Amino acid sequence: MLSIALRTLRTRWTTFTGSFVALALGVALLTVMGLALASAADAPQRAPERFAAAPVVVRGQDTLSVSTPIGVRGKPLPRPRPVPDRTVAALRALGPVTEDRSFPVRAEGAPGPLVGHPWSTAAFAPYALTAGRAPRAADEVVVTGAWATVGDRLRTGHGTVRVVGTTTDRGFERAVFHTDARAARLAPVSTQLVVEADPGRVRRAVGDTARVLTGNARRLADADPDRDREAVTALNALFGTAGGVAAFVSVFVVASTFAFSVAQRRREFGLLRLAGATPGQIRRLVGAEALLIGVLASAAGCVLGAYAAPHLAAWVVREGLAPGWFAIGDHTWPYHLAFWTGLPVALGGVVAASWRAGRTGPAQALREASADTGALTRGRLLCGTALLLTAVATLAAALLTDPAELLHRKTYVSRPMLLITAVALLSPLLVRPLVRLIAWLPSRLPGAGGMLVRENAAAAVRRTASVAAPVLVTVALTGSLLGATATLNRAQAAEQRQRTAADLVVTAPGGLDPAAVRRLRAVPGAEVSVTAPSAVYVLEEGVALVRSEARAADPAALAATARLPLADGRVTGLDDGSIIVNEEWERHAVGQRVDVWLGDGTRRTLRIAAVMPAGTGDNGVYVTAANAPGAVPDRAEVRVADGADRAAVTAALRKAARSSGERVLTADAWLRETSPHTDGRTRAGFLLVLGIALLYAGIALAGTLVVATSDRRRELASLRLAGATRAQVLRLVAAEALTVTAVGGVLGVLVAALNLLGMDAALRLLSAPAGAVLPWSALGAAAGACAVVAVVSAVVPAGLALRR
Structure with missing residues (x-):
């Protein structure tokens, strides 16, 4: 069987190209995801910034700890508590103590947000004067960087001040240093201080009243010390989501492609059965083909992933999805994981197809009819119905028990996959009526073209369902993901608008x-x-x-x-x-x-x-x-x-x-400014996920249509013999491809609408009705891209076939 499988792959390479490319891309993405996750796990710990030269930093307690029957539970406080006065007095007995203060500064002409500090803390970064001198009066300041020069007068929210000095720019903040006395008036509460004393003696003096930070732990006294960890967590979630979507779509595409190839090879399997091949041998043949494709595609995917990972890392840094230090490291386990995941994906994608191939009877070799029969097998009907009922049951359970669960990103990203698979399995039931509905008007036009398009698409149920499936995936994911965020944003904006009865809002x-x-x-x-x-x-x-x-x-x-x-x-x-x-x-x-x-x-x-x-x-x-x-x-x-x-x-x-x-805004202006919206990072993440889906859709469309058109040589030749011109035949093929794409688009919109209706029902139960939002422009763009790929993939092979 292995030798036959090798000859089959060599002879029918166009049939298996789509599965090979889809699986290779899936393995490549798994490789990239694994390399990214491994690199994030080895992320360098951020060094102290403002207190890099400070001996010991004492910070007020910033964590709430509560004892429970299963242990101590802790949560960060909104802001640290002040260090107790008795602790400060004890520390002053050990050595010099410098109180740190931070407060926002608003200045006209500043390049961005500014933060104020007392001048005595500048030495702990350390900041060095590049011009001028230290501040001595309440209206004197020192600024970092070159955006202001000595002698400039700045109009700030705390009055007009004069720049008497400038310092080096350390890169992590734009600071404005006041005198210690002025800083104490602007920020009366100090939550952390620097002690120049032995760390051991400081710890004994502090006890459990505050935290003592030394070494690399001094970074916890910086502003937002966990920003890198939060960025890496978001990056892991992004790659996890992208990997999950890639795995789902790759299995979907591989299974669909193999199932269609098996259906197209009914005569071939029938001839093998006539020659004495048993059902088990036919199944082993299909399995051997999948194994060969899996090995080759997985190896190619690992190579492609190694090449693509650094480029993707640079992109996520450029888009602000990852910190600037993020880069792909030298790890080997992601390659093993991706390769040994690709093989089960390939073999799992052909289980049903191989079983169907083994059931091919010898008499099917004699069939000449091109109309599909039995496209919806009993197993497919049972699986599709079970998945559909599961999707409905889980939605109903969530609405009855915890509607808020449907608003979480992990839920509205994963739920559509269940419904997409169910509709794709049941698509043979829906294809024929949808085709007749979509092609009803063209079929009424003069000429036979519209009628032929309708009848061809309606008769070839397997081919139509296989072409519509990737369009269904792309449109459904686009509508579900983008529509979910738009629906949630609209509900949050409506809530905010309902809560506001003010005419004006003053903010800072x-x-x-x-x-x-x-x-x-x-x-x-x-x-x-x-x-x-x-x-x-x-x-x-x-x-x-x-x-x-x-x-x-x-x-x-x-x-x-x-x-x-x-x-x-x-x-x-x-x-x-x-x-x-x-x-x-x-x-x-x-x-x-x-x-x-x-x-x-x-x-x-x-x-x-x-x-x-x-x-x-x-x-x-x-x-x-x-x-x-x-x-x-x-x-x-x-x-x-x-x-x-x-x-x-x-x-x-x-x-x-x-x-x-401060700024004074009308209520409408404030609501527009603070209204929830999809930020650049979320948009970039969805672009990555939907780009994967669109890429797979193009592969599946191209592969399926190339194979289908190649097998329609007799049909196209018959049309030419009946008097159709070459241009008429190509227009017929293009119109049929557009019709089938429209079928997939309609099914995708229906799936997206059902998902969004579930979210809208959850919002109504949570007293936040807003109405589902379908992103029609994005849906049109996704469907249009699929249509272009479908027409090109159908017309080019047809044109080549007609030349013969």
Whole structure:
């Protein structure tokens, strides 16, 4: 059988080219993913930045630890606690202590966000003066880089200052150094300090009141020290998703291609049966062909993956999906993993096809009819029905038990695959009626072309289903992935719009200045609600420490400027002894008392004053300022009082906010600016995933149509003998390819619509109805690309066949 398989591959190489290329690309992507994951695991640990030259850094406790029956559970606090005064006093007895402070600085003409520090901390980076001198007065500063020069006057949110010195640019921040006294007034609370003393003595003096950081651990005192880890986690998720999609589509394409090739070779298998071949020998022949293709394609995929991995790594760095240091390392296990995964994919893709080939009867060698019979086998019907019922049952279970699960990315990326496979298996049931529907109007036009297109596509069910399958995959994935994010973004935007009753919103990137808040509240005719971000922690079921994003607000002002979607209770019932929660909390009945930990780790027992629906997950909780210690206000929502002049109130607000650098926006402008949208990283990730699907679709379309058209030489010759011109035959082939592509596109849109309707139902159950969003432009682009590939892949072989 091996020698026959080798001769078959050599003779019918066009039949197996699509499977070879699809499997090779799948193995290549698995190789790339494995190399990327291995390289991310060996990521270099970021070195200290601001405190690279500091001997010892003492940082206030920044983690909440809670004992549970199954161990200690911890969560990071929104901001570190201040180092206790008695600890600071003990440290001063050991050596010099320098308190560190960081605060946002807004300056006109700055190249980007600025951060302020006391000058005494500059030596710990270290920063070195390149011009001028150190600041000595409250209105003097030193800046990093060359965007300002000595003598410049900068208008900042804290007043006008004069640049008296510049330092080297360390690359990790744009700093503005003030005198220590001025920095202490602008940022009264210090959460970390540098101690010039023996680390052992410092640890004994600190005890468990703070964290002592030495060596590489000093990086934890930098701003956002975990940004590389978060970026690598996102990168792993991206490659995991891409690998999963590639594995799914490659198996799908390989199985579809082999199944079609087996159907096209019925006469060949019938002749082998007439010559005495047993069903087992036929199955072993098909299996041997798959084995040969699997070995060759897997080896080629490993070589291709080794070449593509560095280019893909450079692309993800360029697109901001990975840190700048990310590069492919020298690892061998991804090659073994990819190669030995490719072989089972190849063999698994032909299991059903080989079984069907073994059932080919000797009499089928004598059949001349080109019409397909028995395209929907019993096994295919059972598997398709089972998968369809599974998709419906799991959707219903999720809607009844946990609708929020359907809004998670891992869910709306994986769920479409189940439905796609079910519809593809059942496609022979749907192909003939869809073809007749799509080709109904062309078939009514003068001439026989439209009728021939309809009858050819409807009669060749296997060929039509095999060509439509990759189009189905591409269109369904495009609609499901892009539509899910668009639907979720619309629901979140609708929630935000519903919650906002303000006319104007005042914002500041680093927080509102206290003096500006006082001026805003003093504006006549303005009802001002100032809110601050914080966090609240609760122990669910006694073992899970859950963090909820919280906002601190004044209840009366909040009721005037916001329309919180409440399921029970009222906003004005909120006070220093209560909390507003959402229905995701274990206890969410008005009047119940819950034990919580505040943003600084303080434990409190609060009464539930009101309950919000779960929504899309952004409702969070609300507390008063007394239960959000250290929270810095970042937003003021303003409602113009009845009878007040809106223009005058707006002008007064802008004047009050101008000296501190805050921005005054209309509510509509603020909603547009903060409305959820698909960012560049998410778009690039989806581009990678959908690019894989489109690439596989092109391979499957080209391979299937080349094989199908090559086997239609007699049919095309008959048309020429009947009087059709060469151009007419080519137009007929192109129209048939477009019709079949349209069938796949319609099925893909139906699958995407069903997936999005499930998400929309979940949003309605979560009290966040928005309506499903189908990305018609993306769907049209995907279907158009498939149509171009289909027409070219059908017309070119037909043209070559007609030349003979």
